[in-house]
Amino acid sequence: MSINNAAHVSPALGGPPTGDLQIGDIVFIRVTARPFLEVANATNSWTNHVGVVVDDRGDEPLIAESTFPLSRTTSLARFLRRSEHGRCAVARLTRPLTDTQRTALKNAADHRLGTFYDTGFNIGSRRQFCSRFVREVIHEATNIQLGKVETFASLLQDNTNPNLAFWQLWYFGRIPWQRRTVTPASLLRSPDVRVIFDSQLSDTA
Template structure:
């Protein structure tokens, strides 16, 4: 594969890119899930100059270049995780085939997995599930997520959900992808930050 970034490895279709958005909502996601990363995208190819990343972001799911994707991350911190078993060419095609139908879909700021709308970790989770029948990440309820962290800022989430946290709502977080044992970290621009997280997700 091509390599567009001097200090990073060659990337492959299906690689998951992790970043950290500094906006308050996303910082609260990091705090609630005990993970530095709060945004993810997936490599879907190369345009001759840079890798292409598919992602769900505000306001619509879209594609962008890796350079632009990383530029939005706090301190330009990014990491790359890849399936432990390398994808075949047929599997890479299957992954890419799942992307077009998920583009130009509104972002769900309530992170409801069962909604027709998208959010970043659901976007990547569903692509892997539909293309390869693999669960990369973990579906959990807000109750599971927030109650597992005694230091979670419930005040913020109550305000975000207009006074009532949807405890039984299903969601999937960037953290569950970051800690997924099916994936291996092949690059991390700031490992001293990433390695400070100790939570493990099965």
């Protein structure tokens, strides 16, 4: 079934058809909490939060995500309702998953549920944050590494108007320039995925 012809459309405003989403699909949204809006600004992107489909049975898919305070699973409709103006996009790995990989992906996500959220966005932390969570789950299941791991310094140097005042406040006066992180925008731009749905384009699909 084509994602443009699926009959069951998500209850969330502008959401993707639920009947065509698959385990391993990556769902991008834009939440309105100030730190995440600054993440979007820092990465020159609209998106600032991401989750991965871990169950495609039942009435709607189930999304695994790292969120505050603990990583968890969320129905697609509830996940999308948190997005500003219902904005969302769905990306799929360019290489189809095998049954073994789907099972491994669900297990990788389950293993990380209940982990505290890392507000410092440190890829080396014992905690989790959304893009790291999805990247690690996909990698553990498929050996594909999505996105680009980069330092705060390299991330912000590509931004013509970084809000350094906010990040200095967020990090109690001292931005950890050499801290390594990965962002939702980086996952979305990965050559190993293709966008199969974008709410901004759905009216013309």
